[in-house]
Amino acid sequence: MSLDICFYFQVHQPWRLRRYPFREVGHSHDYFDAAVNAEILRRVAQKCYLPMNALLAELIERYRPHFRVAFSITATALEQMAAFAPEVLTSYRRLLATGQVELLAETSHHSLAALYSPREFAAQVRHHRAVCRRLLGATGRVFRNTELITSDAVAAQVAALGYGGLCIEGADKLFGWRSVTTPYRFAAAPSLVALPRHYRLSDDIAFRFSDRRWTAWPLSVERYADWLQGEAEALPPEAHGRGFLGLFMDYETFGEHQWADTGIFDFMRALPGELLKRRGFRFIKPSEALAHVPADAAGLSMPTPFSWADQERDISAWDGNAIQRAALTEAFALEPFVRRHHARHAADAVATLEDWRRLLTSDHAYYMSTKHWADGDVHQYFSPFESPYDACINYMNVLADLAARVGAPAPRPL
Numbered sequence: 244m245s246l247d248i249c250f251y252f253q254v255h256q257p258w259r260l261r262r263y264p265f266r267e268v269g270h271s272h273d274y275f276d277a278a279v280n281a282e283i284l285r286r287v288a289q290k291c292y293l294p295m296n297a298l299l300a301e302l303i304e305r306y307r308p309h310f311r312v313a314f315s316i317t318a319t320a321l322e323q324m325a326a327f328a329p330e331v332l333t334s335y336r337r338l339l340a341t342g343q344v345e346l347l348a349e350t351s352h353h354s355l356a357a358l359y360s361p362r363e364f365a366a367q368v369r370h371h372r373a374v375c376r377r378l379l380g381a382t383g384r385v386f387r388n389t390e391l392i393t394s395d396a397v398a399a400q401v402a403a404l405g406y407g408g409l410c411i412e413g414a415d416k417l418f419g420w421r422s423v424t425t426p427y428r429f430a431a432a433p434s435l436v437a438l439p440r441h442y443r444l445s446d447d448i449a450f451r452f453s454d455r456r457w458t459a460w461p462l463s464v465e466r467y468a469d470w471l472q473g474e475a476e477a478l479p480p481e482a483h484g485r486g487f488l489g490l491f492m493d494y495e496t497f498g499e500h501q502w503a504d505t506g507i508f509d510f511m512r513a514l515p516g517e518l519l520k521r522r523g524f525r526f527i528k529p530s531e532a533l534a535h536v537p538a539d540a541a542g543l544s545m546p547t548p549f550s551w552a553d554q555e556r557d558i559s560a561w562d563g564n565a566i567q568r569a570a571l572t573e574a575f576a577l578e579p580f581v582r583r584h585h586a587r588h589a590a591d592a593v594a595t596l597e598d599w600r601r602l603l604t605s606d607h608a609y610y611m612s613t614k615h616w617a618d619g620d621v622h623q624y625f626s627p628f629e630s631p632y633d634a635c636i637n638y639m640n641v642l643a644d645l646a647a648r649v650g651a652p653a654p655r656p657l
Contacts, residue, residue: 245523246424246475246486249438249532251387251410252494254292254316255353256284256323257606259627263637268644272591274598279627281327288328291498296334298497298508302515303343310515311343311526314494315387315410318351318374319604325378332378339381345528346375348383348406354603355561357388357397358548359575367600368404385410385529389605391440391491392558394548395431402432408533410491413439414549414556421541422479424486426532430542436533437543440491440551444470449492453505461506464513468521475523481541487532491551553614561608566635566657570611573642573654574602580651595648602642610634 261276302310316335324331338344350356351371356364372382385408386401393411401409413423418439421427427437447467451457459466471488478486493500501507518524552560562568581599585592610626611634628634635657642654 244475244478244484244486245525246471246478246488247525247527247532247535248471248518249313249487249489249527249529250311251313251315251347251489251491251529253387253492254314254320254494256280256287256317256320257353257604258319258323258601259283260607260637260641263640263644265640265643268640269647272594272598272644272648274641274644275601280323284323284327287495287499288324288331290503291495292324292328292331293334294503294508295494295497295511296331296338298512299344300334300338300341302512303338303341306515306519307341307343309519309526311345311528311531313345313347313385313529314338315347315349315383316375316379317349317353318371319353319601321374321378335379339379343528345385345530346379346381346383347385347387347410347529348372348375349387350389352600352604353389353606354600355389355392355558355571355605355608356575356603357392357400358558359571360578361400363575363578363603364400365404370600384408385438385533390560391551392548393437393550394545395429397548398429398432398435398437398545402429402435406435408436408438408529410489410529411437411439411543411545412549412551412556413442413489416556417543417545417549422482422486424474424478424488425482426487426536426540427543428536428538428540430544433538433542436536436540438487438489438529438532440489441474442551442556444474444488445490445492448490448507448510449496449500452496452501452507452510462510464510464517467510467514468517471518471524472521485535487527487535552609560612560614561605564611564613564631566613566631567608567611569655569657570635570638570642571608573639574599576654577642577646577649577651580646580649584649591648595645598645599649602638602645607634607638611638 350367386406387410391412423439611631
C-alpha cells in the first residue's frame with residue numbers, strides 16, 4: 244500500500260472596505276481601506292508568506308525531486324502583494340521556477356459567482372489566469388473554487404472551461420461510506436476528477452496544532468506520520484494499492500493562525516523527511532494525481548453545494564441568514580448595469596468593474612454571518628466590523644453608491 248500526499252495551500256486577501264456612512268453615498272467612490280489592507284498584507288508577509296516560502300524552498304532543495312506542493316492564490320492577494328510587498332511575489336516566482344510547485348486556477352476575486360452567475364464565474368476565471376500569467380508567469384491546470392464550494396452545477400461549469408481536476412471538501416455528508424483517500428469522477432461531469440480534502444488530517448495542522456486542550460497536543464511529526472500510515476494501511480480495494488491524501492489548508496496556518504512559537508515551522512520542516520524515510524509515501528502535485536484515475540472511477544453526485552467552511556461544510560457561512568442573502572442578491576443584480584457601463588467605455592468603466600468585483604469577494608458576506616458557538620468565533624476573528632449588522636449596513640451603503648454610478652436602481656431596503 245502506498246499513499247500520494249498532496250499539499251495545497253490557499254492564499255487570499257480581500258480588499259477590505261473602509262467605514263462608509265450613508266451620507267457619503269453619491270459623493271465618494273473611494274470604498275476600500277488602503278491603509279488597513281497594506282498593514283495586514285505586510286504583517287502576514289512577515290509572519291507567514293516570506294518565512295514559509297523560504298522554508299518550502301529549503302525543503303524542495305533538500306528533498307528534490309521528491310517534495311512538491313501546490314498553491315491557489317487569488318488575484319486580490321496577488322495585486323496586494325504587488326502593491327504592498329513585491330518581495331513576496333518574487334519568492335513565489337522562485338518557488339514556481341523550481342518545477343516542484345504547481346499553481347491552481349480559481350476565481351480572481353474569491354467570489355461566489357459560480358453560484359450566482361456562470362458568465363461572471365467564467366470571466367473571473369479568465370481574469371485570474373491573466374493576473375497569474377502577468378505576476379507569476381504561470382497558470383493552473385487544476386481548479387479550486389472559492390472555499391472549495393462545489394456542486395454538480397459548479398463541476399459542470401468547471402469542466403466546460405476545460406479543467407481536468409477540481410479540489411473538493413471531503414465532507415462526511417458527501418462521502419458517507421466512501422473513502423476520502425481515493426480520487427473520483429463527477430457524475431455530472433465525468434471528464435472532471437474530484438480531488439478530496441482529508442479534512443480531519445488537514446485541520447489537525449490548520450486548527451488544532453496549538454490547542455493545548457487537544458488530547459494529541461503537542462503534535463509530533465512521528466505521531467502525525469503514524470496517522471498517515473494508518474490511512475495508507477486502510478486503503479479500500481478500489482484504490483488498487485495506491486491512495487490519494489489531500490492536505491488542503493489556509494496558508495496563513497503557518498505563522499499567522501499558528502504562531503511561530505507553537506513550533507509549526509519546525510513541524511513542517513521535519514515532516515517531509517519523516518514521511519520519505521518511511522516506505523510508501525510520495526508527494527505529488529494535483530495535476531499529477533489526475534493521471535492515476537481510471538476513466539471508469541466511481542462518480543460523485545453533489546446536488547447541493549459543499550464547502551470547507553464551518554461545521555456544516557455547506558454554503559451557510561455566506562448565505563445562512565436573510566441579510567447575507569439580500570446583500571448577495573443585490574450585488575449580483577448589478578451585473579447587467581456594470582457590464583453595460585463597461586461596454587459603453589464610460590470614463591470610470593474599468594474602475595467600476597473592478598470595484599464591483601471586489602464587492603463580490605466572499606469575505607464581505609462572511610462578515611455578515613450571525614452564527615454562534617465555535618463557527619461564530621471564526622467569523623468574528625476575520626471580521627473587521629463590530630457586528631454582522633455593521634458589516635451589512637456598511638456594505639449596502641457602498642453598494643448603493645456603486646448602483647448610482649452604473650445607473651442601476653438603488654438596492655432594496657433590508
